Amino acid sequence: MTAPLADTVAEAVLAHPAVHRLDPGPFGALASYLPGRRVEGVRAAGPGEPVEIGVVLKLGGPVPEVVADLRARVREVAGDVPVDVTVTDVVLAGDD
Template identity: 60%
Template structure:
């Protein structure tokens, strides 16, 4: 987190990846969900109004519950209970999927 500007996309990405059903971040449809930072991208997170998140999740938990949990984590990191958060489940993975990696579409 940058003290002058507050939490950024990397902070949001870390919180989303801590969700137990999230296997990894994803670039979303056509790679459209990403934050561009100097020399790098954070796939799967776009801050704005609304905040957009795209993830690959494991099966077993209803998608609505996963989306609600992710939105709550994003709001906690941003310290804004009113921010709109749109969550896209871009794919599902099995138990063999490697957690914690962000991938382009």
């Protein structure tokens, strides 16, 4: 069985070195609901549907370049769909 799209998107985004963590936003609304759990910070309804992600970035590189990289990573796993990236916060590199 293949992983749900939301899980695959989350893995791809979290693998980027500038991503500190996924973030569901101030009210926790940015999430995908799967049986028995939520994937916070990713809204992915299914194949061919737009994908939304919320991220906290590590401060270091130019944010527009990181966002472009994240869109490309998401499209690698979700296909040629619109990808909305919301940067909710930044942290200093090395902060945990």
